[in-house]
Each structure stands twice: as C-alpha cells, then as structure tokens.
Amino acid sequence: DSEGHAANFVETEQIVHYKGNKASFVQTRGSIPFFWSQRPNLKYKPKPQISKSVNHVCECLCPGFLTLIACFLISQVNQKGSEKPLEQTFSKMVNSMANGMVRYVAFDFHKECSRMRWDRLQILMDQLAEQQDE
Numbered sequence: 001d002s003e004g005h006a007a008n009f010v011e012t013e014q015i016v017h018y019k020g021n022k023a024s025f026v027q028t029r030g031s032i033p034f035f036w037s038q039r040p041n042l043k044y045k046p047k048p049q050i051s052k053s054v055n056h057v058c059e060c061l062c063p064g065f066l067t068l069i070a071c072f073l074i075s076q077v078n079q080k081g082s083e084k085p086l087e088q089t090f091s092k093m094v095n096s097m098a099n100g101m102v103r104y105v106a107f108d109f110h111k112e113c114s115r116m117r118w119d120r121l122q123i124l125m126d127q128l129a130e131q132q133d134e
Helices: 056-065 082-098 119-133
Strands: 009-018 021-028 073-074 102-106
Touching: 073 082, 073 119, 082 102, 102 119
Parallel strands: 073 102
Antiparallel strands: 009 021
16 A cells, blocks of 8 residues: 555564573565556456556555665565566665665575475575675
C-alpha cells in the first residue's frame, strides 16, 4: 500500500545477550514492496501486472526502509519467465535509492535449489559472506 506495507509480511527477531552485550537480528519476508497484481484467470500462474501510474519508490519502498539501520535485500523471485519484470523493477527501485546501508542480492531460489538441492544455498551464503562480516 502507499505506506509501504506488503501484502504478505512476516518479521522474526532474534535477540542475543552475551556477557552484558546485546545484539538484534531481524529478518523480514514479504511481497515485493511496490504496486503489482496478478489477475485471476484460468492459468495456473497468472502473469504479474506492474502499475505504471505510481512512483513506487516514494510511495512504497522508502517508508519501510526508513526504520532500518542496515539491511540485505535478498530477492528470491524467478529471474526468468513471468516474474522477471518484478525482479527487474525491484532491482531498479533499490538501486535508485542510492543507500549504502541497503544491499540488494538477487538469488533465483527456484532455479538454484530445484529438485531439493538445498546445498546450493551455499551460493547465496558465499555472495553475502564478505558484506555480512562487515
């Protein structure tokens, strides 16, 4: 919506308290935060439609990120087929923010981990390792 709330949203926070120090790790998962829809039809997976009549960055993306200190955005959207325009639009939106504290990584989960090849999640972990250590 115009306040940056995604249709599907889950937040999990882990708080670690060790020797008087505290750290918090927050993970959120949700729909891509811009205006898009999938109109029901007789197809198994309707083609996503991206709204062209709104400034997605100002109205959708920025409000949600104003509360974050630093984050990784990991897109698990298919990078081919009908979802490709969603991934491209999201990538452009994040890059247009020019926020050094927000890091965007596209990881085609369905392609990389198909047939239950969960070990391929290491590809994503390797992409994030250096920045995560920072």
